[in-house]
Amino acid sequence: MLSIGREQLQSVASQLKQALYNHEHWHKDIIRTIVCGLNHDQRDVAPDAHKLCRFGQWYYSDVTENLREHQAFTAMEFEHKRMHQIAAHMLQEVDAGHAIEVTEYDNFASALDRLRLELMSMNREIDESLYRTDTLTGAENRTGMLAALREMQALVFRMSQSCTLAMLDIDHFKNVNDTYGHIVGDDVLAGSVRVIRDILRPYDRIFRFGGEEFLIVLPYTNIEAGWDITERLRRKLADSVLTTVNGADVKVTVSIGLAELDASLNVELSIDRADHAMFAAKNGGRNRTCKWEASMDLEAEIPKHPVEK
Numbered sequence: 001m002l003s004i005g006r007e008q009l010q011s012v013a014s015q016l017k018q019a020l021y022n023h024e025h026w027h028k029d030i031i032r033t034i035v036c037g038l039n040h041d042q043r044d045v046a047p048d049a050h051k052l053c054r055f056g057q058w059y060y061s062d063v064t065e066n067l068r069e070h071q072a073f074t075a076m077e078f079e080h081k082r083m084h085q086i087a088a089h090m091l092q093e094v095d096a097g098h099a100i101e102v103t104e105y106d107n108f109a110s111a112l113d114r115l116r117l118e119l120m121s122m123n124r125e126i127d128e129s130l131y132r133t134d135t136l137t138g139a140e141n142r143t144g145m146l147a148a149l150r151e152m153q154a155l156v157f158r159m160s161q162s163c164t165l166a167m168l169d170i171d172h173f174k175n176v177n178d179t180y181g182h183i184v185g186d187d188v189l190a191g192s193v194r195v196i197r198d199i200l201r202p203y204d205r206i207f208r209f210g211g212e213e214f215l216i217v218l219p220y221t222n223i224e225a226g227w228d229i230t231e232r233l234r235r236k237l238a239d240s241v242l243t244t245v246n247g248a249d250v251k252v253t254v255s256i257g258l259a260e261l262d263a264s265l266n267v268e269l270s271i272d273r274a275d276h277a278m279f280a281a282k283n284g285g286r287n288r289t290c291k292w293e294a295s296m297d298l299e300a301e302i303p304k305h306p307v308e309k
């Protein structure tokens with residue numbers, strides 16, 4: 001999953017298509033230059049030719065800074081650079097009056113296919129991320145949630161690793177909508193997720209579970225460590241002022257329920273436990289974290305709304 005905003009993902013997807021189009025043209029031009037004995041562009045034999053072409057200018061720009069940690073993106077660099085190195089060598093061979101070796105020409109021809117493959121793989125990753133991202137908040141939607149939890153559960157089972165689930169619900173969110181309107185409410189949801197993300201580690205995941213309810217998955221984390229993390233994010237959120245579209249500064253608190261992902265149960269039951277613990281946090285007065293206890297499941301069987309405190 002690419003952890004960058006939806007708008008940026010969409011823009012990267014169209015930049016990649018443009019980059020491929022540009023490179024197909026450049027590739028054809030190099031072959032035309034060699035076959036027809038034309039003068040080549042000096043930039044194509046420069047040591048940093050891969051940074052001078054239009055693809056290179058885009059690839060090494062600030063725009064792409066936060067894509068650099070992704071494998072598919074870095075793999076493109078290798079293929080792209082290699083393609084330019086072969087082109088430069090072929091052009092120098094022609095300048096020196098030498099014939100181009102068949103293997104070198106074949107490598108150049110297949111380099112475009114390899115770059116195309118890398119670009120397509122990056123595009124697939126982007127499509128996948130867009131498909132799995134909640135438009136409003138940038139959190140993951142529920143599409144891949146159960147599958148991700150089952151994968152995590154297999155790790156808990158095989159590697160004896162702990163994983164903690166945190167169900168987080170914004171307190172009195174209806175009041176935010178009623179006071180400021182739905183658009184500000186939307187902004188508050190997105191802002192809250194940004195604050196949460198800042199506290200989470202890169203491998204933690206946040207899913208939008210329902211309207212103002214989020215499921216956070218904390219891998220390699222037992223319930224005590226999970227408590228520390230979620231308490232930090234609860235306090236950070238309570239201290240944060242969320243500036244919204246219409247300029248209104250809004251503050252929110254959250255109630256959080258914690259449960260370990262149990263390797264011997266259906267993942268849905270572990271989610272229920274975190275949910276019951278979150279309800280206990282609401283009933284306990286909100287703006288707090290509760291760890292799951294078996295008695296909470298019994299209480300949850302009696303349908304009731306969280307009481308006001």
Ligand SMILES: Nc1nc2c(ncn2[C@@H]2O[C@H](COP(=O)(O)OP(=O)(O)OP(=O)(O)O)[C@@H](O)[C@H]2O)c(=O)[nH]1
Nearest residue numbers: 169170171172173174175177182185186211212306
């Ligand atoms: N703006 C906005 N509001 C949403 C969205 N999804 C759900 N909500 C609102 O979230 C509110 C949830 O209200 P309740 O379930 O009564 O809970 P609450 O007011 O947060 O109170 P507690 O959870 O008991 O602390 C409702 O008013 C929903 O309309 C959304 O995507 N955008």
